[in-house]
Amino acid sequence: MEKRDYYEVLGLDKGADDAAIKGAYRKLALKYHPDRNPDDAEAEANFKEASEAYEVLSDEDKRAKYDRFGHAGVQGNFGQGGFQWSDFSHATDFEDIFGDVFGSIFGGGGRRRSHGPSGPPKGRDLRISLELTLEEVAQGVEKKINLTRQQRCKICDGSGAAPDSGTETCSTCNGMGQVQQVSRSFFGQSVTVTACPTCSGEGKTISKPCRECAGEGRVRETASITVRIPAGVSTGNYIPMRGQGDVGPRGGPAGDCLVFIEELEHDQFTRQGNDILLRLPVTISQAALGDEVKIDTLHGAVKMKIPEGTQAGRIFRLRGKGVPDVDGRGQGDELVEVIVWTPTNLSSEERELFERLDEIQQNRAKQEGKGFLDRMLEALG
The missing domain is CATH 2.10.230.10 (Heat shock protein DnaJ, cysteine-rich domain)
Known part of the structure; x- marks a missing residue:
């Protein structure tokens, strides 16, 4: 039976370095090792073929002869019966290749590691x-x-x-x-x-x-x-x-x-990274006329001015009133979002005032030639 190319056996290109050769052999050796495949003649043959390829390609002199003359250049190294385990000169590599699966392997030049007592084990985390x-x-x-x-x-x-x-x-x-x-x-x-x-x-x-x-x-x-x-x-x-x-x-x-x-969740603030968000309800008159309100922060109450004509959803930023960065790189802010509160269950006096206000606004819109939607878009910028 004609021998396969050693590079083909290991699945490598001819320019493969030593690390690639060793890695490819390790993968095949672990797959076909006889201890993992007992009584499997095909696996044993594949393991032997991979080991023969590794024996040649991992040796600089043998590899040079093989690259120049092919199998004929290295056949003399194996005797008349072909490759035998006595020809394998890399027993010292076995512990690196198989140590995590099969333990330390001795004999044929193998190395031995000795360890002392491991001592009492560490407690549980x-x-x-x-x-x-x-x-x-x-x-x-x-x-x-x-x-x-x-x-x-x-x-x-x-x-x-x-x-x-x-x-x-x-x-x-x-x-x-x-x-x-x-x-x-x-x-x-x-x-x-x-x-x-x-x-x-x-x-x-x-x-x-x-x-x-x-x-x-x-x-x-x-x-x-x-x-x-x-x-x-x-x-x-x-x-x-x-x-x-x-x-x-x-x-x-x-x-x-x-x-x-x-x-824990907070009853007022919502954390957003190092910033905190506070939703502030204001009345329609406060939003329209402006006001100065007291704002709760994580560091005590402060006063904040609401400009006249403030629209619902506008966010004011209180610098440095948020959460410090855990790594000490600055401090977050407090974001105050305006929520315009619309009253329900109006009293007769309130209804009368709102109806009067609506009448004024409608007349103003007619004079300026603008509808409600136009005025809203203008206010929102």
Whole structure:
């Protein structure tokens, strides 16, 4: 059977660099590896073909000969029987190529990584929600919150061992915190390293557990912590409280507490980024004649002038009366939108006044030759 072009086998162009060659081989090797495809002769053949192509194209000298003479230029490297695993000179690449799937591979020049005990695991992170008013968001605030969390056992000081006992070297892993599982694969002998199931990777065991915490080294208690909230935060922002989560078992470090902000709706203001919107009802006479009104802001009441002839929907901007930027880059404004209030259930006196006003306006329109729509468009600019 005629051999396929090595570049074709790996799905590469002739100008492919070393990284592309290694990446292409890794993809094929993981797909066709015999450990993933047991008793599959076709997958084994494809795996062997890809490995042969990688053996040649990843070697500068062999690749140069192959590019010049084709398969004939490298056939002498493989002997009469063709490519064999004893010809494969890149065993040191195996851990990089297969390490995340098959563990460390030994033999044939393979490398071995040794690790010590991993130590007690870190505690769990906690997530809590904290409700804030718009006033608190605008000014920043300091809050005390109560947490129920795992805290270090005071009886055993987090060791998990009873006061009259201690810890011992784990007999399963001899204090290494890891165990090795040896198996046979297509390459030969392989070793997978995992955390010791007896000591959970700590390298030591407890001879007599603490009664208070049942050997966990931690107990569930309620604690009070203070959270400082900067001005300008929004719903979804969170404050990380380092080391304020659950402590880990048997002396493990504490996780964090993530305080998520939830901004409450305001009865007057609507937040729009760092700006706030206030809808201000005014009477028809106030809009027509003008007025000075008192406006509520997040920083106290202020006076604002409404010019005569103000139309419904007009927005006035009060500079710097909004929410500060959380990063300290300026401050938003307060937007005051005028809502012209139309009265209902008129008294006889009010009706008489409005009818008189309507009569005056109609006569004025006739004199000026303008209808109501024309005057509205003129007023709106």
